[in-house]
Amino acid sequence: MPAYRLGSKGEEVRKIQAKLQLLGIYLGPLDGDFGGGTEGAVKLFQEREGLEVDGIVGSLTWGKLVGGEVPRPSIGYQPLDYRCLSLTGSYETGTGIPDCFAxxxxxxxxxxxxxxxxxxxxxxxxxxxxxxxxxxxxxxxxxxxxxxxxxxxxxxxxxxxxxxxxxxxxxxxxxxxxxxxxxxxxxxxxxxxxxxxxxxxxxANALYRAARQLCVDYRLWSERGVALMFDILVQNGSISSVVKGHILADFQAISPGLEEDDAEVTRLRIVANRRADAAKARWREDVRNRKLCIANGEGTVHGISYNLAEQFGIELRRFVV
Incomplete structure (x- = not known):
């Protein structure tokens, strides 16, 4: 079920802010950026309505505040290349959609x-x-x-x-x-x-095509895998043959008894850590944090909270070849 929380961005967040502003409990800009001001206003609204006060706009809070079912983020209806570009663009610029394009x-x-x-x-x-x-x-x-x-x-x-x-x-x-x-x-x-x-x-499409080919080369099948490889190409340029050898060797140690999804996440974490290990010392942990956020589907990068499924529609599901 979709939910909007600290770090969420986009048109749906702007709708939440507009409703809270009409109620006089949100005084910030209608910028589509779910920050601390929006979270505080949501908590106040939840308290007034007798809802669980968690600052998250899920189905119950959305229904009370906006009405109807909580919608899937509109970006989820965009093709995968747009979603991957939006995620990496958010990392690169520190802003969400559409401002990451600007x-x-x-x-x-x-x-x-x-x-x-x-x-x-x-x-x-x-x-x-x-x-x-x-x-x-x-x-x-x-x-x-x-x-x-x-x-x-x-x-x-x-x-x-x-x-x-x-x-x-x-x-x-x-x-x-x-x-x-x-x-x-x-x-x-x-x-x-x-x-x-x-x-x-x-x-950016050439990079996107190259990211999909890397997924084939490394036996990754998920949308998260494409997003990870795309981010590697943008931030780090490539994966060297030496690093590739380490990755494939680590893959051999993955238990064959793991469920398909668990095995995919394990592979993604291996790629993330091995590519980070190869980065310059100054940037190594930044690279690791950014890449593991994609591998795990959530995390905090440069102080911004990310949930790939909720914010970008990037999920642990097979990408269309």
Missing amino acids: GVSGDFDGQGISFGVLQWNFGQGSLQPLLKQMFNEHAERSRSIFQDRFDLVSSKLQGGKSDLMSFARSIQHPTKHFLYEPWRGMFKSLGRSDEFQRIEVAS
């Missing part, structure tokens, strides 16, 4: 501007093709977002890299590297648009 940062790393769910950027030349495609295929929508600055951005995209990098640096703080308004808001609006999100998903 994450924007400045030149703190020398890349000019980094944007989108996988932080494509000007410095490496990975962002320009996405913006050009958007401008060419959805010119009217793009112009409605950038308004009288559309022609300026378009011309910079057609020019040289040096000029583009200078432009990128001119629209952000020189030391704190946040984009000035209205540029930040314009890029955020672009990333929230359905058109640009489709371009982001398509751009």
